[in-house]
Amino acid sequence: MAWSSASHPDRLLLTRQFPIGPDRLPEFEPIMQAANRIWNSCVWHSREIREKENRWPNEGELKAKFKFFKVWKELHSQSAQAVVEEYFEAVSGYRKHRENGHEDMRPPDFKPKKHLRTVTWKKQGFDVRPDGLGLKRSRGKDPVSVPLPAGWNVIVLPDGRSVTGTPVEVKVKAIVRRRKVENLILHVTFDFGVVPVRPEAGPVAAYDYNAAMLARATSAGVLDLFVGRELLAQIQYRNKVLAEFQAKLSRLREGSRRRRRLQAAKGRVLEKLDRRIRHMEHALTKALAELDRKEGIAVAVLGDLTGLRRSAGTGKKGKKANQKINQMAYDRLGSQQGYKNLMRGIRTIFLPEKYTSSTCYACGHHHPASRRRRGHWECERCGFSLQADLNGAGNLLKRRLTGDRIDLPAPVPVRVIRHWRWDRRHNRFVHVSSRAGA
Numbered sequence: 001m002a003w004s005s006a007s008h009p010d011r012l013l014l015t016r017q018f019p020i021g022p023d024r025l026p027e028f029e030p031i032m033q034a035a036n037r038i039w040n041s042c043v044w045h046s047r048e049i050r051e052k053e054n055r056w057p058n059e060g061e062l063k064a065k066f067k068f069f070k071v072w073k074e075l076h077s078q079s080a081q082a083v084v085e086e087y088f089e090a091v092s093g094y095r096k097h098r099e100n101g102h103e104d105m106r107p108p109d110f111k112p113k114k115h116l117r118t119v120t121w122k123k124q125g126f127d128v129r130p131d132g133l134g135l136k137r138s139r140g141k142d143p144v145s146v147p148l149p150a151g152w153n154v155i156v157l158p159d160g161r162s163v164t165g166t167p168v169e170v171k172v173k174a175i176v177r178r179r180k181v182e183n184l185i186l187h188v189t190f191d192f193g194v195v196p197v198r199p200e201a202g203p204v205a206a207y208d209y210n211a212a213m214l215a216r217a218t219s220a221g222v223l224d225l226f227v228g229r230e231l232l233a234q235i236q237y238r239n240k241v242l243a244e245f246q247a248k249l250s251r252l253r254e255g256s257r258r259r260r261r262l263q264a265a266k267g268r269v270l271e272k273l274d275r276r277i278r279h280m281e282h283a284l285t286k287a288l289a290e291l292d293r294k295e296g297i298a299v300a301v302l303g304d305l306t307g308l309r310r311s312a313g314t315g316k317k318g319k320k321a322n323q324k325i326n327q328m329a330y331d332r333l334g335s336q337q338g339y340k341n342l343m344r345g346i347r348t349i350f351l352p353e354k355y356t357s358s359t360c361y362a363c364g365h366h367h368p369a370s371r372r373r374r375g376h377w378e379c380e381r382c383g384f385s386l387q388a389d390l391n392g393a394g395n396l397l398k399r400r401l402t403g404d405r406i407d408l409p410a411p412v413p414v415r416v417i418r419h420w421r422w423d424r425r426h427n428r429f430v431h432v433s434s435r436a437g438a
């Protein structure tokens, strides 16, 4: 699943997966291996240019060069170009990490010769048929036809309406376990068009994501505190397991049989843990979107952490901020909440989190020193006291309601504070207690 506001803030883009079975491998294997050869050519040429000219080549340069390669002709031209684009995305991710001081990061590397690379088909690369898709190859080669089940391009929204999507991108991925192809999965991204949303002047809910706490503040004067230790615990456990594998791997010889076996085990274990984390994230963001829908929220405000993330690498924000950024996938949680909201007619916007944790929600006084006293905001000017994350969420709400005037007094008084905890068995939040606001 994905959600994009690139062309229109209320455009709904979702990705669905369709298993197409391992018996289709003979048709896809040559295409996937051709894509793998293009990837390896990217690695090879980049290395050469870096050694000779001490620079990274650019995307256009490599595309122009490979156009005359034989493997390029196995694929639809857009699919071949997509491999080069993916390579450069990986390169820029690597360079960003290096700039942020992650010295252990390695540049995108060669893949084994037989590796089955995921192949992308862009819009001109496939035909939409009533019962499925025709995935094109280069000119003169027959397309690969993939039949799909009835209703493959239809989703039912939470209000019961069905909408038909237009496929905009298709990927084919191989699921390999113990060197055996278990399945081929088709990932189809659909454009479901611009979804009607509630009027922008309607009720607002602002969210402050923190490691173990999630705070919400609404324009009805409701403050919610969600305790989400389970998700954080899962993420920390996953990182611990990963670190243990890395430590063991570093002691084994490159290319040795034991190392390869351990590498495969690492992949299996992490996949399982990641699946559990994803599942929890989905349940969590769905619960939030449902709460907004029930309370008639029109606009959900999330903190934009881009600025914070950038300074995390420079050490400006200190160790604590670094940890916060590294552990939770805020981007992913934000985009999940975004499309789940949109399916319910709620628009999601991002506003800067700057000063939200160092300003008093009640009076607007900015005072970094009073931001946390045992997890509480205690204003030195007006005496207002509130759980610190709730104060932060309140300020994000204020930013929306006052047009970025975080220094103003609270636009709505605190009427009620509710506490929720995560019910692991039923994957939902349960209301623990409420109390009247200060």
Ligand SMILES: [Zn+2]
Pocket: 360, 361, 362, 363, 364, 365, 379, 380, 381, 382, 383, 384
């Ligand atoms: Zn105050």
